[in-house]
Amino acid sequence: MSAEPGTVRPGGRTARVRTAVLRAAGDVLAEQGFDRLDLADVARRAEVGKTTVYRRWGSVTALVADLLAEMAEQSLPRTRTGSVRGDLRANASLVQRTLTDPRQGALFRAVIAAAACDERTAQALRRFYEVRVAEWAPCVAEGVARGELPAGTDAATVVRAVSAPLYYGFLTTGTAPDPADAERAADAAVAAAQAGVYAIAT
Structure with a gap:
């Protein structure tokens, strides 16, 4: 079975073409x-041939899906601070800096808006966040192992609880979160997790 357009990870000149095309696509999304x-x-x-782009990606949604896959792969790895609060504050800070960045913030706003009316973009966006949540979920599991959080705490849900208020504020007010917002979001998620809000019933 052949791979979907844009999903094969090439090397050499093809990799350079992919990098240039994804960068250009991100620029258009952020700007327009x-x-x-x-x-x-x-x-x-x-500065590549139109035929190359059409042959490799075939559609705008395939291009956006590949862009999101690349962004997920290139995102910074999770931080280990030795405490679940410190780790989740680092996660919140990363989200805050991303949304504050003029290009990245505009790009995410465009993709999220597109995902609301285009299923393939929505699927690509879900995959992006699945990768990012999976990257950070171990910090919650480690917090459980250290006794900082109750046994049975749903790690993925806690990670999502950190970023959810930051994205909500960003999308509903048009204002990027500041560092205090990030710290507050992380602390709220930790407090809820410690209270057992995110523990899975057995």
């Missing part, structure tokens, strides 16, 4: 939004 994303325009910006 999903509805203005056009493969021919992306090819022009990336």
Whole structure:
């Protein structure tokens, strides 16, 4: 069975083309939004042949899916501070810095908006967050092992609880969160987890 367009990880010149195209696609998303994303325009910006872009990705949604996969792979690894509170504050800080960044913040806003009306983009966005949550979930499991959180705490749910208020504020107010918002979100998630809110009933 052949792979979906844009999902094969190439090397050499092909890798350089992919990097240039994904960078150009991200620029268009950040500057103009999903509805203005056009493969021919992306090819022009990336200085590659239009035929190459159409052959490799085939559609705007395939290109966005590959962009999100690349972003998930390139995101910073989780931080180990020795405490679940410290780890989750680091996670919240990473989310806050991403949303505050002019390019990244605009890019995420565009992709999230597109995901609301395009199922393939929604699937790609879910995969992106699955990768990121899986990267950070071990810090919660380690907190349980150290006795900082109750046994049975759902690690993935706790990680999502950290970033949820940051994204909600970002999308509903149009204002990026600040470091105090990030710290408060992490502390609230830790407090709820310690109270057993995220413990899975057995």
